[in-house]
Amino acid sequence: xxxxxxxxxxxxxxxxxxxxxxxxxxxxxxxxxxxxxxxxxxxxxxxxxxxxxxxxxxxxxxxxxxxxxxxxxxxxxxxxxxxxxxxxxxxxxxxxxxxxxxxxxxxxxxxxxxxxxxxxxxxxxxxxxxxxxxxxxxxxxxxxxxxxxxxxxxxxxxxxxxxxxxxxxxxxxxxxxxxxxxxxxxxxxxxxxxxxxxxxxxxxxxxxxxxxxxxxxxxxxxxxxxxxxxxxxxxxxxxxxxxxxxxxxxxxxxxxxxxxxxxxxxxxxxxxxxxxxxxxxxxxxxxxxxxxxxxxxxxxxxxxxxxxxxxxxxxxxxxxxxxxxxxxxxxxxxxxxxxxxxxxxxxxxxxxxxxxxxxxxxxxxxxxxxxxxxxxxxxxxxxxxxxxxxxxxxxxxxxxxxxxxxxxxxxxxxxxxxxxxxxxxxxxxxxxxxxxxxxxxxxxxxxxxxxxxxxx
Amino acid sequence: xxxxxxxxxxxxxxxxxxxxxxxxxxxxxxxxxxxxxxxxxxxxxxxxxxxxxxxxxxxxxxxxx
Numbered sequence: 001x002x003x004x005x006x007x008x009x010x011x012x013x014x015x016x017x018x019x020x021x022x023x024x025x026x027x028x029x030x031x032x033x034x035x036x037x038x039x040x041x042x043x044x045x046x047x048x049x050x051x052x053x054x055x056x057x058x059x060x061x062x063x064x065x066x067x068x069x070x071x072x073x074x075x076x077x078x079x080x081x082x083x084x085x086x087x088x089x090x091x092x093x094x095x096x097x098x099x100x101x102x103x104x105x106x107x108x109x110x111x112x113x114x115x116x117x118x119x120x121x122x123x124x125x126x127x128x129x130x131x132x133x134x135x136x137x138x139x140x141x142x143x144x145x146x147x148x149x150x151x152x153x154x155x156x157x158x159x160x161x162x163x164x165x166x167x168x169x170x171x172x173x174x175x176x177x178x179x180x181x182x183x184x185x186x187x188x189x190x191x192x193x194x195x196x197x198x199x200x201x202x203x204x205x206x207x208x209x210x211x212x213x214x215x216x217x218x219x220x221x222x223x224x225x226x227x228x229x230x231x232x233x234x235x236x237x238x239x240x241x242x243x244x245x246x247x248x249x250x251x252x253x254x255x256x257x258x259x260x261x262x263x264x265x266x267x268x269x270x271x272x273x274x275x276x277x278x279x280x281x282x283x284x285x286x287x288x289x290x291x292x293x294x295x296x297x298x299x300x301x302x303x304x305x306x307x308x309x310x311x312x313x314x315x316x317x318x319x320x321x322x323x324x325x326x327x328x329x330x331x332x333x334x335x336x337x338x339x340x341x342x343x344x345x346x347x348x349x350x351x352x353x354x355x356x357x358x359x360x361x362x363x364x365x366x367x368x369x370x371x372x373x374x375x376x377x378x379x380x381x382x383x384x385x386x387x388x389x390x391x392x393x394x395x396x397x398x399x400x401x402x403x404x405x406x407x408x409x410x411x412x413x414x415x416x417x418x419x420x421x422x423x424x425x426x427x428x429x430x431x432x433x434x435x436x437x438x439x440x441x442x443x444x445x446x447x448x449x450x451x452x453x454x455x456x
Numbered sequence: 457x458x459x460x461x462x463x464x465x466x467x468x469x470x471x472x473x474x475x476x477x478x479x480x481x482x483x484x485x486x487x488x489x490x491x492x493x494x495x496x497x498x499x500x501x502x503x504x505x506x507x508x509x510x511x512x513x514x515x516x517x518x519x520x521x
Contacts, residue, residue: 114465148471200478208477209470218497222490223469232482236475 002063005118005355012133013066023072023133024062030070032110036135041108045129050101052077052123054132074132078288078309078336080362082346083117083153084172085338087321088161088249091168094120094127095154099241101129102144106234111138115150117178118356122336124309125328141227144236152178155201155244160184162247163192167317169339176350181205197243253318271444272402273302276369279400279440279452280306283367290365290396292342293373297323297335303369304335311363315341342373342391343381368396371450374430375404379415384423389433392453399453403430408447 003014011029015022025033036042037056045051053075062068083091094117102112112134119131136145144150156179157168164187171179185206188198212220276299280289287308291300294312296319303310312335314320323337340346345359370392377383392399404411406425415422427449431438439452476483 143467143472143475145465145467147475148468149465151471200474204477205470205474208473209468212469212473215469219494220469222493223472224467226472226476226486226490228475228479228482228486232479233475235480236478239478 002066004352005350005357007351007355009114009133011067013062015063015066017060019076020060021074021076022057022060022062023074024066024068025070025072025133026067027069029067029133032135032137033070033072033133035137036108036110039108039110041105041110041135042132044104044108045101048100048104049126050097050104050129051132052128052130072132074130077121077123077128077130078334079311079338080121080357081336081338082172082356083157083178084169084175085340085346085359086122086169087317087324087337087339088158088168088251089321089324090122090127090337091117091154092158092244092247095150095158095244096241097127097129098150098154099237099244102237103234103241105135106138106230106237109138109140109230110135111142111144111233112136112146115146115153117153118176124333124336125324138230141229142233143226143228144233147236148181149178150240151181151201151205154178155197155240156181156184158244158247159195159197159202160187161249161251163188163195163198163250165250165252167249167251169317174347174349176355182209196246197240201240201243249318249321251318253322254316265445268445268448269298271442272371272450273299275442275444275450275452276302276371276400277306280367283307283398284454285366285397288363288365289367289369290363291369291371292395293371293376294323294337295319295372297326297337299369299371300335300337301327301330301332303367304332307334307367309334309336311335311365312337313340313342315339315343343377343383365396366398368392368399370399370401372402372404372410374401375406375408375411375425376414378425379406379411379418379422382422385425385429386433389430393437397455401434401451401453402444403427403449403451405447411447 001016006014011026012023015024046053054072057071057073060071062071097120098115105111113136114134119129119134120127121130157172160166160179161168181202185202188202280303286306289303289307289310291303291310291312294300294314297312300310300312312323317339320337320339327335327337340359348354348356348358350356374388377388378385392401405427434451434453437453437455439454442450444450476487
């Protein structure tokens with residue numbers, strides 16, 4: 001099967017064979033690939049953790065239409081995620097990996113030919129470049145061809161969240177080409193425009209783009225032939241690296257506010273943890289688990305002890321950012337936190353609507369937890385219970401679901417400003433909807449109950 | 457060592473100009489080279505244009521005679 005998202009680079013195409021990830025290379029690309037291996041660059045990029053592990057194979061025949069001068073196999077990573085699903089720290093780390101790989105490549109006379117954020121995915125909490133055929137020879141002089149793409153995919157969204165306090169995810173949702181610098185130039189008005197890097201990478205750049213649009217073909221061709229020595233390119237990249245290292249999110253977290261206003265009782269948290277622990281240990285399959293509404297990841301971490309891989313999702317980018325840092329610090333190598341709004345998960349998008357796969361097509365858990373989520377969906381957003389149960393049922397074969405009654409302080413808080421009538425919401429309606437799938441049930445407090453559901 | 461491969465990603469004219477602007481002396485050198493190309497082209501254009509003018513000058517008196 002040929003990967004639908006790999007058509008842009010004609011010299012290398014990704015295909016899958018018996019669960020293996022492979023790339024068929026055209027003769028030119030095969031020569032470059034051989035040179036990166038011979039020079040020791042590829043080995044260095046892999047050992048530094050910048051590139052996914054990859055090697056040449058000769059036991060697979062590429063499918064029709066795929067170049068075949070050489071075939072490279074890559075290690076398969078459990079979760080494919082996209083930039084709109086990353087938190088600030090994740091996009092920032094991915095940007096730094098992209099720059100570090102370029103700096104390492106330039107030392108050996110190579111450069112990365114593109115700087116798309118889709119070239120990286122997270123191996124648990126470590127970003128790695130998966131596009132192993134994105135290296136080009138550079139020589140001693142040239143231009144950083146991918147600079148503009150790097151800005152749109154990394155610098156602009158990071159600056160937006162750091163300088164304007166706006167979470168970038170919604171601006172990348174369904175986008176293949178990042179956030180254009182020209183758009184950022186209009187967004188960073190007033191005081192947010194005085195921050196580091198804005199004058200050069202945003203204001204001056206936008207002015208030069210306007211100037212370029214007035215140039216004739218010959219003048220553009222002259223600019224296209226411009227070259228800088230390697231040291232100048234390295235210097236620019238190091239400056240951008242320093243700029244990005246200093247960026248911090250100023251967007252805040254809505255969950256942090258919640259937890260401050262309505263903290264959970266320790267006994268309740270413990271009872272919940274015990275139930276989840278027991279059910280997870282006895283799960284029918286232990287491959288992939290999904291924690292919906294992961295927040296700070298208290299239960300995601302529990303699941304990580306019982307499953308090969310766990311994905312914790314939450315629409316609150318601030319909470320996911322915290323979980324990403326905590327999981328990384330704890331060295332959890334099977335937990336991937338992602339910013340996903342379960343009411344609007346990433347659709348399939350890009351060229352012909354299928355260049356990038358939807359979240360639902362990429363993440364196929366056998367087990368899921370829906371803790372303190374149902375009441376947010378029903379009372380906060382107004383989704384009927386049977387719809388929520390249908391989503392739970394189609395997401396995994398086995399699940400732990402928490403039902404929070406309308407009398408719970410959090411339920412009251414969520415629905416406090418609602419005057420309109422909602423679809424019926426009660427424990428009876430919920431139990432009717434999940435009837436026939438309940439393995440066990442635990443009433444944790446007066447207003448909160450946990451259900452273990454199977455083969456929904 | 458390698459055949460030049462036409463890049464599949466367009467570096468962009470404005471983005472290239474900015475890289476030159478941020479590259480200090482190396483950028484100035486590259487920009488002066490571009491400027492020189494432009495001047496050379498203008499001179500070439502003038503040189504190519506001259507003979508045509510000269511012909512006109514020659515033809516003018518013959519036609520009045």
